[in-house]
Amino acid sequence: MTLAVRLRSAVSLLGRFPALAGVDLDVAEGEVVLVQGANGAGKTTLLRACAGLAAFASGEAEVLGHDLRRDRKAVRRRIGLLGHATFLYDDLTVADNLRFAARAAGASAASADEAMTALGLDGRLREVAVAKLSAGQRRRAAVAVIVARRPDLWLLDEPHAGLDAAGRDLLDALVRGAATRGATVVLASHELDRAAAIASRTVTMAGGQVIGGLLARPAPTMEPVHVA
Amino acid sequence: MWRDAALVAGKDLRVEARSRVAINQVVPFALLVLVVFAFALDSDRDTLTRVGPGLFWVTVLFSGLLAIQRSFVIEASDDARDALRLSGLDGAGIFLGKALAVAVQLVALEAVLTVGVVVLYNVRLHDPLLLVLTALATTVGLAAAGTVYGIIAAGLRVRDTLLPLLVLPVLAPALLASARACEAALTGAPGDGWPWVRLLFVFATIYVTFGVVAFGPLLEEA
Numbered sequence: 001m002t003l004a005v006r007l008r009s010a011v012s013l014l015g016r017f018p019a020l021a022g023v024d025l026d027v028a029e030g031e032v033v034l035v036q037g038a039n040g041a042g043k044t045t046l047l048r049a050c051a052g053l054a055a056f057a058s059g060e061a062e063v064l065g066h067d068l069r070r071d072r073k074a075v076r077r078r079i080g081l082l083g084h085a086t087f088l089y090d091d092l093t094v095a096d097n098l099r100f101a102a103r104a105a106g107a108s109a110a111s112a113d114e115a116m117t118a119l120g121l122d123g124r125l126r127e128v129a130v131a132k133l134s135a136g137q138r139r140r141a142a143v144a145v146i147v148a149r150r151p152d153l154w155l156l157d158e159p160h161a162g163l164d165a166a167g168r169d170l171l172d173a174l175v176r177g178a179a180t181r182g183a184t185v186v187l188a189s190h191e192l193d194r195a196a197a198i199a200s201r202t203v204t205m206a207g208g209q210v211i212g213g214l215l216a217r218p219a220p221t222m223e224p225v226h227v228a
Numbered sequence: 229m230w231r232d233a234a235l236v237a238g239k240d241l242r243v244e245a246r247s248r249v250a251i252n253q254v255v256p257f258a259l260l261v262l263v264v265f266a267f268a269l270d271s272d273r274d275t276l277t278r279v280g281p282g283l284f285w286v287t288v289l290f291s292g293l294l295a296i297q298r299s300f301v302i303e304a305s306d307d308a309r310d311a312l313r314l315s316g317l318d319g320a321g322i323f324l325g326k327a328l329a330v331a332v333q334l335v336a337l338e339a340v341l342t343v344g345v346v347v348l349y350n351v352r353l354h355d356p357l358l359l360v361l362t363a364l365a366t367t368v369g370l371a372a373a374g375t376v377y378g379i380i381a382a383g384l385r386v387r388d389t390l391l392p393l394l395v396l397p398v399l400a401p402a403l404l405a406s407a408r409a410c411e412a413a414l415t416g417a418p419g420d421g422w423p424w425v426r427l428l429f430v431f432a433t434i435y436v437t438f439g440v441v442a443f444g445p446l447l448e449e450a
Contacts, residue, residue: 096239
């Protein structure tokens with residue numbers, strides 16, 4: 001079994017505060033793992049650290065075969081992170097944002113067009129500045145950036161927040177589709193029923209540590225959305 | 229690196245083209261500064277003509293600061309700076325791209341201000357080669373140094389007020405050199421201007437090199 005994420009006694013500091021205080025976690029390639037826990041448990045820091053945005057101060061941390069203690073930049077091109085912010089440029093159109101993100105990740109401009117279609121950002125919406133979109137549309141655009149980048153590891157922080165029912169169903173299908181194609185997904189969510197339905201495993205965090213997890217189980221079947 | 233630079237420069241210029249901040253705010257501000265100086269010194273036309281080069285570059289510097297600040301404000305909204313880190317783009321490429329975008333805006337600004345100086349200050353342009361090389365070296369140096377200090381200030385809450393405090397002392401030698409070089413060109417003594425142009429190219433080379441090497445680590449810390 002190849003591991004996409006392997007953490008051992010991993011510590012990450014926010015200033016002097018250990019937001020991750022010795023995390024042990026294995027995530028196999030192709031798994032969809034739900035990380036649950038109360039506010040301040042360290043879920044967001046875990047995702048940011050796995051994305052190479054927050055440094056590991058001690059312990060072992062390997063993501064997609066890269067040792068993040070040595071180099072946390074090399075892995076970034078293979079990661080898609082959906083955070084609380086959308087990471088979009090307000091003044092650029094949806095199409096501009098997606099094409100920039102796709103080309104920066106080494107993907108083609110065509111993948112940006114396909115991602116917009118997959119997320120329902122069709123027609124006129126493509127040429128609308130992100131600042132003029134509704135919160136839900138901005139969230140869809142942020143998800144579309146991840147789809148366009150075609151990452152090997154999806155890190156999703158409260159992915160259902162701000163999406164309408166159709167958007168949530170679409171996101172769930174995209175996550176399943178990505179896992180079917182071999183990508184690994186780690187998502188943090190407070191909407192446990194919704195997120196657990198797409199996860200093959202759930203781990204629990206508290207006080208900056210992983211304190212418990214459920215055994216792997218197959219994800220419920222649902223027709224995935226395929227992005228060519 | 230060059231591909232990344234072109235990508236970032238294209239993105240930044242597209243942001244400016246769509247937001248029109250440079251056209252609607254920076255250029256009018258720059259012209260306003262020229263007009264204010266013209267009103268203040270109008271009673272002495274000779275003085276205005278003599279100090280024209282210095283006023284021109286002071287105006288470029290102040291307006292350029294707005295363009296540099298703007299270059300990093302767009303990365304601060306909605307955590308776009310994290311997106312830039314996650315993009316996998318080369319740090320040197322990001323630096324060159326952002327500096328190039330600022331430089332393009334400065335060149336456009338200088339073109340507009342040149343017309344303003346000729347009209348308002350009654351300045352006659354001589355020795356175009358010296359003037360063009362002075363403008364080129366100053367623009368590259370200003371854009372490179374501004375981009376370096378822009379990323380240093382970017383992660384701080386007081387970035388808007390800190391950036392001018394950091395940048396203005398650093399750019400003072402370049403301002404002096406460019407004013408002297410232009411003065412030499414306009415007074416018909418180009419021989420006096422070339423040493424200043426060489427100094428400007430040294431200044432630009434130092435900051436471009438420093439930015440290429442240091443921007444990546446600075447972006448990580450911002």
